[in-house]
Amino acid sequence: MATKASMFVKMATILSLCLMLIVLAESRTTLIDGFQKAKPVVVCDQAIGVESGDDCTAISQSFKMSLESFLAINPNINCEAIFVGQWVCIDGSLTN
Numbered sequence: 001m002a003t004k005a006s007m008f009v010k011m012a013t014i015l016s017l018c019l020m021l022i023v024l025a026e027s028r029t030t031l032i033d034g035f036q037k038a039k040p041v042v043v044c045d046q047a048i049g050v051e052s053g054d055d056c057t058a059i060s061q062s063f064k065m066s067l068e069s070f071l072a073i074n075p076n077i078n079c080e081a082i083f084v085g086q087w088v089c090i091d092g093s094l095t096n
Contacts, residue, residue, distance in 0.1 A: 044089035
């Protein structure tokens with residue numbers, strides 16, 4: 001009887017170790033995915049109100065920045081639906 005109990009304890013220990021490894025591996029994957037999916041935060045240092053006739057290209061050119069840079073610091077802008085009085089960032093940076 002002692003050998004059966006001893007064998008049961010060994011099997012339970014091995015099973016526990018396997019479960020701990022699985023949990024550890026899963027949590028590691030979640031942490032890595034979380035870091036990889038972290039999105040940069042936009043810090044806007046200066047903003048202007050859109051005026052009549054402005055569009056994304058004209059605004060970016062008037063402040064001597066590429067359209068790509070302008071769009072990066074204005075991630076939620078819809079250049080097809082820009083409107084007078086809308087606030088847009090013209091100087092800023094991306095941070096993590």
